[in-house]
Structure formats: C-alpha cells, structure tokens
Amino acid sequence: MTNVSTADDAGESQAVVQLAPGCTREDVTEGERYVARVNGVVDYGIFVDLSENVSGLVHESTLSRQYEVGDELVVELAEIRQNGDLSFEPADIEPENVVERAPSYDRTATAVLRQNVGQTVHLEGEVVQVKQTGGPTIFRVRDETAIVPCTAFEGAGVRAHAAVEVGDVVHVRGVVETREDSVQVEVDDIERLNDDRERSVRNRLEAAVAERAEPPELDPLVDWPALEQMLPELRRVARRLRRTVLESRPIRIRHHADGDGMCAAVPVQLALERLIEKTHAEPSAKRHQLKRLPSKAPYYEMEDATRDLNYSLGDRDRHGQKLPLLLMLDNGSTEEDRPAYRTLDHYDIPIIVLDHHHPDPEAVEPFVEEHVNPYLHGEDYRITAGMLSVELARMIDPTLTDELRHVPAVAGLSDRSKADAMDDYLALAKEAGHSRDSLEEIGEALDYEAYMLRYDAGRTLIYDVLGIDDVDEARHRDLVTFLDDRAGDAVDAQLDDAMSHVDHERIANGAHLYRLDLDAHAHRFTYPAPGKTTGEIHDRKVTETREPVISIGYGPDFAVLRSDGVRLDIPQMVSDLNDELPGAGVSGGGHLVVGSIRFVPGMREAVLDALVEKMADAEIDEALSSTLDR
Structure with a gap:
C-alpha cells in the first residue's frame, strides 16, 4: 500500500482511509474502508487498530485466512454498536489509493x-x-x-x-x-x-x-517633550515584555534598592503579574514566572548575576522552565555591568535595560536587546527610572493608570530630580490625593524598607507602602507615617553623632567641600547606610549655605559622593583615577553628580586627594547656583 493520496486525489467511495495516529471514533463512519493492523489474535477473531485511539474486532466468521499480530489488512466498518464497540469485516482488496485522514476534532480554547x-x-x-x-x-x-x-x-x-x-x-x-x-x-x-x-x-x-503583544496607544501622564521622544523605545520594551509573558518565558527584574528603583520596578511588577494572571490558567503562575530582586549597587554585580544564573539553571533543570528574560531597572547602563552581562551571554538570557544613570553604550549594548536611557537622547538623570517605568507599566496594563498617578512624583522626589516636569507630576499626584509632604514620606518609607529588606523584594509590604494594588488607604497612611518617623529618628540620631566630625574647606573653584570618615564617626550596620548618611549631611549643608556644595562620605575602601551647584562627572573621574593611580583598583560610578566609588584600602588617601583635586577643578554650575541662592 505505497500509493498514498488525499481526499482530493481519489473519490471517498473508492478510497481506503489511513487514519492519522490522533484520530478518534469521531473520525470513522460505517461502510468506510480503513487500513488496519492486527494487535491481537483470539479464538473468536482478531483485534485490529486503525489509529492510537480506534480499534475493534473482526469476527472469525468473516475471516477467510489466518492473521498474526502485526499483519496489515483492509477492513470495512460494519457496525458501531450501542455500547461503542466497533465491528469490522475484511475487505479483501488491494487498493490503488490510500487516503490520509487527519483528526476532525473541534479544538477548545x-x-x-x-x-x-x-x-x-x-x-x-x-x-x-x-x-x-x-x-x-x-x-x-x-x-x-x-x-x-x-x-x-x-x-x-x-x-x-x-x-x-x-x-x-x-x-x-x-x-x-x-x-x-x-x-x-x-x-x-x-x-x-x-x-x-x-x-x-x-x-x-x-x-x-x-x-x-502590541501595547495600547496611550498618552503619557504629563505633556513633556523630553519624555515623549522616548515613548517609541518604551513601546518596544512593552511589546517585548508582553510577548515574553504570552510565550510563558519567566522574567527576572533587577532594580536599584532605593526609592526611585522601587518606583521603577514595582509598577512594572504589578503590570506583569496581572498580565500573567490573564494568560495562565493557574493562579499561582505569577510566583513562578516573575521575580523582582533589589540590588544594593547601582550596577549589576557579578555576585547578583551568578546567583540569578544559578537559580535560573536550577529552575530549568528541576521544573522544565525556559531561561528567563532579565529586565534591569534603574541600573545596568555602565562599564561596571559588563562582566555580569558577559556571564549571562553564555546562555539564552535576553537583557533589557531601562536606566537613567550616565551610560557607557559601547560597553553594554553588545549584550542587551533594548537600552532605554535619557542620556542617549541628550537628556539626563532628571528623567528618573520611576518616571519612565510608570509609562512602561501602563503600556503593559493600561488599567493601572489611576493607581500609578502619584508614583512618578515619588520617584522624582526620592532621586532629587529637578526636571521641568516635576511640577506637573506633583499636580497629578495632588489630584490623586497626595500632597508633596505625603509623597516625601512615601519616599522616605521606601528607602527605610529597602534597607531593612536588604536582598528581599518585600512584595506585599512595598505595595502597601507605595499605595498600589487595591491598597487599604487607612493602613497605607498609618504605615507610611510610622516608617517615615522611624527613618527620621534614625537619621537624626546618626547625624547628631556625626555632624561634629564633618571636616569643611573651600576648594579652588569656590565650592564648599564637606568630608566625613564614616567608618570612624558613623554608626555601622544600621539605618541610615553610608550613602543615605552622606546624602542627609549634604542636604543639610546645601540648605545651610545656599551655595555650591560637594560632600564626601568615605570608609576604608569606598567613598560616597554628592554635589549641588558643581559640574562633576563622576564616571569620568573614576576612569581618570584608574589611569592616574595604578594599583588603586578604582571602580564605581552612578550619576554625574551623585555616585560612589570603591578602591583598595591602602590607596585610600591617594584616591581621596586626587578626587578632591578634580573636584576643585570642576566648573561651578551657575544655573544651579542661582537656584540655591533663592
């Protein structure tokens, strides 16, 4: 029976039907002839298979010869009995044409x-x-x-x-x-x-x-040309993330563990969770398909990358999951990210970056599918990751819009953004019932909980602090007030002990320089962390002097840098220090005027002295200086 055709090539009345393996009893009809194979021989006849799901009996009274298991023959379906059994008779023909028949089942969505x-x-x-x-x-x-x-x-x-x-x-x-x-x-x-x-x-x-996967067409929350030029890139990212969910590929979100980082990651997490719930029949799917993980450093550390890769390979081997897509929010744009990206590049793990730190495109873009960053459009850090990610979250799930109206303002206040659109974001938040004071309290509470949670995402707790996902308004207000008070008390206690040890000098460009040895004069292993401590001292000095200020908080092998009114370029300074001080092991970065660096302890004094020299040569930003004067 080698001549195989389709129903179009031969009339059904003359054809012998070859059932596909998946055919069922719904695909057979009395009086039709079929290719069958013997699967059992008994005293009263032979049992034959027409497919994996269709079989029946040829009674011995109709047989003119003997058959063995495995023999092939043509049978005619004589009767479909009331109990569902099929009765066949041998056709005793060698057909010229065999017609293949696919299953005729009705699909269920x-x-x-x-x-x-x-x-x-x-x-x-x-x-x-x-x-x-x-x-x-x-x-x-x-x-x-x-x-x-x-x-x-x-x-x-x-x-x-x-x-x-x-x-x-x-x-x-x-x-x-x-x-x-x-x-x-x-x-x-x-x-x-x-x-x-x-x-x-x-x-x-x-x-x-x-x-x-196609995102809906939405107007941004505020009319802001600087943001509008980035919307096509955000749409591409939204499309990629929606497709990733629809194809059941896991997603791992990595974000900077601060207020802006959480304002970036949490709305996207919530949007993706809701899309996963619509896509999977299992309510628990979002726990397995999506992970949000904070990163202490403003870049993707090798330790984090190794941990992510190890967990992902384990999930693939134990649970049969695909390797994940990695979404970097509020970090991931710099040379410091390159080693981690190169590690993941050995595996099928796509990377998407949405960040507002000063980028090094040549270092990271060979390893990422999408890189969204305001610096790539002639803008800067004032467009925060949280502002960008809220628009991204809305493109993933537009029903979140009302829940997220206050979040860009929290992100901007948390990251000290001086963007032109901050007034619009504050007005939008006020319409949603949030005053500037309440937004600042939310930012402080997020920062406090980021420290306390350390490497834990704290999903539900952070949702409650940020005030999203069907939040209990009374609990949200009480929780934020409590955490803000705790954070404020801890900061006051830290600065009460540290302020008297802050060294001050005027440097050559006229700026105030404040320095504090955090290892000697600040409490360790408690809130606020070194970066927060340095930032709070800096903010108080800016308020006190109303003039350009640079602050350095340093420890045995690190320094935290803050600047207002001075045109610094911290990533460039890090690169220059590496060239000028062989063996110092300088690394780090961040924003142009906010960042941190690391070095080997034995070179601390040389690094700090060189750092101060570079700061003294930096230009005063007259626009920012006039703002400080007011």
Whole structure:
C-alpha cells in the first residue's frame, strides 16, 4: 500500500482511509474502508487498530485466512454498536489509493476550559514547560488564548510521553478537571504534530501573540517633550515584555534598592503579574514566572548575576522552565555591568535595560536587546527610572493608570530630580490625593524598607507602602507615617553623632567641600547606610549655605559622593583615577553628580586627594547656583 493520496486525489467511495495516529471514533463512519493492523489474535477473531485511539474486532466468521499480530489488512466498518464497540469485516482488496485522514476534532480554547469541566476536549498548542513531579508529568501548553497545565500519568515519578519536549507543537486530548481552584487537563493522549499541521498551528500562535503583544496607544501622564521622544523605545520594551509573558518565558527584574528603583520596578511588577494572571490558567503562575530582586549597587554585580544564573539553571533543570528574560531597572547602563552581562551571554538570557544613570553604550549594548536611557537622547538623570517605568507599566496594563498617578512624583522626589516636569507630576499626584509632604514620606518609607529588606523584594509590604494594588488607604497612611518617623529618628540620631566630625574647606573653584570618615564617626550596620548618611549631611549643608556644595562620605575602601551647584562627572573621574593611580583598583560610578566609588584600602588617601583635586577643578554650575541662592 505505497500509493498514498488525499481526499482530493481519489473519490471517498473508492478510497481506503489511513487514519492519522490522533484520530478518534469521531473520525470513522460505517461502510468506510480503513487500513488496519492486527494487535491481537483470539479464538473468536482478531483485534485490529486503525489509529492510537480506534480499534475493534473482526469476527472469525468473516475471516477467510489466518492473521498474526502485526499483519496489515483492509477492513470495512460494519457496525458501531450501542455500547461503542466497533465491528469490522475484511475487505479483501488491494487498493490503488490510500487516503490520509487527519483528526476532525473541534479544538477548545484554553481560555474557556472552565466551562468544560468534566468533558473531553482537544487542544492544539506549543509545549512551554515540562515538569516531572513525584506523580504525574505536567505539560504546560499554550494556544492563542492562554496557558494550561496538562497532567499525564505513566507511573509514580515516571516521565510520561518521553518524546514530547519543550517547544514541540502538540494535540492534546483529555478531560478538564479542577484542582485547588485551577483548571487542568487530565491527558488521555498527546500527539506531536509535524509538517503542515505543525506549521499551521505555529502560524496561528504567532499571529495571536503578535496581536496580543502590541501595547495600547496611550498618552503619557504629563505633556513633556523630553519624555515623549522616548515613548517609541518604551513601546518596544512593552511589546517585548508582553510577548515574553504570552510565550510563558519567566522574567527576572533587577532594580536599584532605593526609592526611585522601587518606583521603577514595582509598577512594572504589578503590570506583569496581572498580565500573567490573564494568560495562565493557574493562579499561582505569577510566583513562578516573575521575580523582582533589589540590588544594593547601582550596577549589576557579578555576585547578583551568578546567583540569578544559578537559580535560573536550577529552575530549568528541576521544573522544565525556559531561561528567563532579565529586565534591569534603574541600573545596568555602565562599564561596571559588563562582566555580569558577559556571564549571562553564555546562555539564552535576553537583557533589557531601562536606566537613567550616565551610560557607557559601547560597553553594554553588545549584550542587551533594548537600552532605554535619557542620556542617549541628550537628556539626563532628571528623567528618573520611576518616571519612565510608570509609562512602561501602563503600556503593559493600561488599567493601572489611576493607581500609578502619584508614583512618578515619588520617584522624582526620592532621586532629587529637578526636571521641568516635576511640577506637573506633583499636580497629578495632588489630584490623586497626595500632597508633596505625603509623597516625601512615601519616599522616605521606601528607602527605610529597602534597607531593612536588604536582598528581599518585600512584595506585599512595598505595595502597601507605595499605595498600589487595591491598597487599604487607612493602613497605607498609618504605615507610611510610622516608617517615615522611624527613618527620621534614625537619621537624626546618626547625624547628631556625626555632624561634629564633618571636616569643611573651600576648594579652588569656590565650592564648599564637606568630608566625613564614616567608618570612624558613623554608626555601622544600621539605618541610615553610608550613602543615605552622606546624602542627609549634604542636604543639610546645601540648605545651610545656599551655595555650591560637594560632600564626601568615605570608609576604608569606598567613598560616597554628592554635589549641588558643581559640574562633576563622576564616571569620568573614576576612569581618570584608574589611569592616574595604578594599583588603586578604582571602580564605581552612578550619576554625574551623585555616585560612589570603591578602591583598595591602602590607596585610600591617594584616591581621596586626587578626587578632591578634580573636584576643585570642576566648573561651578551657575544655573544651579542661582537656584540655591533663592
């Protein structure tokens, strides 16, 4: 039987039908002839298979010869009995044409499975995860509408359907069940699709994903030309993130552990969580598909990258997950990020960066898919990561708009932004019920909790502090006030002990320079941390002098830098110090006028002296100086 055609090539009345492996009883009709294979021989006849799901009996009274298991013959379906059994008779012909028949099942969309509990359904889609448990094997399958777990049992802890892997396009036949308020399909059969059927399903999935991944057209929260020119890039990032969720690829968010970093990461986290909930049939999916992790440094440290990679490889091996996409928020733009990126570059881990620190595009862009940064558009750090990320979150889930109206103002105040749009953001927040004082309290509470949480994301707690995700307003106000008071008391206590040890001098350009040995004259391992301590001293000196001020808080192997009214370029200073002081091991960076550096302890004095010389040569920013005078 080598001459194979389709129904278009031969009349059904003359044809012998070859059923595809996935065909069911719905695909057979009395009076038709089929290619069959013997699967059992008994005294009263032979049992034959037409497909993996269709079999029946040829009674011995109709047989004119003997058959053995494995023999092939043509049979005619004589009767479909009331109990569902199929009765065949031998056709005793050698057909000229064999017509292939694909399954004729009606597909059920995964998004409506809950309406079909207890019923047998047929799904077509891509396997996005294969997880072996101590009991069944769980195949997570995505179609055009959603992603659903399909459980198959071969034996306790035994891999079912071992030929099916992540990325395969399959047809699943099974019964819809519920488990812990989740919908799943108990698998009767999984068939890998090939050739035309596979291409058809892939094309259908791609068309659906492309449509659903497209972000909605939205106006930004404020009318700001500096931001508007970055909206096309934010749309590309939103499209990529939405597609990542729809394709069931995990996402890891890394962000700077400060107020602006949290204002950047938390809205995006919430938007992605809500999209994951719409995409997956399992309510718990967002816990496995999305991780938000703070980073203490304003760049991606090798320690963090190694930890992320190790966890991701473990999730792939233990749970059959794809390797994640890495989303960097409020960090990730500098030369210091390059070693970590090169580590991930050995694996299939795409990287997207949204940052407002002074960038080094040549260092990072060979490793990232998208790099959104105001410096790349002639702007600067005053467009904060939080301002950008709120727009990104709205593109992922526009229903969040009302919940996020105050967040850009919190981000701007937390990062001391002097952007022209700050007044508009403050007005927007006021319309949402937040005064400037309350926004500053939220920023202080976020900073305090970032320190206390250390490497923990603190998901629900931070949502409550920021006042999003169906927040309890009374609890939000009381919590923020409490945390703000605790932070203020801790800062006051620190500065009461430290201020008398602050050294002051006028440097050559006329700026005030304040220095404090944090290791000797500040409490360690408590809030506020060295960066916050230096920033608070700096802010008080700016208020006190109303003139250009530079502040340095230093320890055995680090220095924290702050500047107002002086045109510094901290990343460039770091590069110059490395060239001028071999063996000092200078690294770090940040914004042009806010940052931190590290060095080897034995070179501390040389590094600080060289640093002060460079600061003394920096130009006074007359525009900022006039602002300070007022």
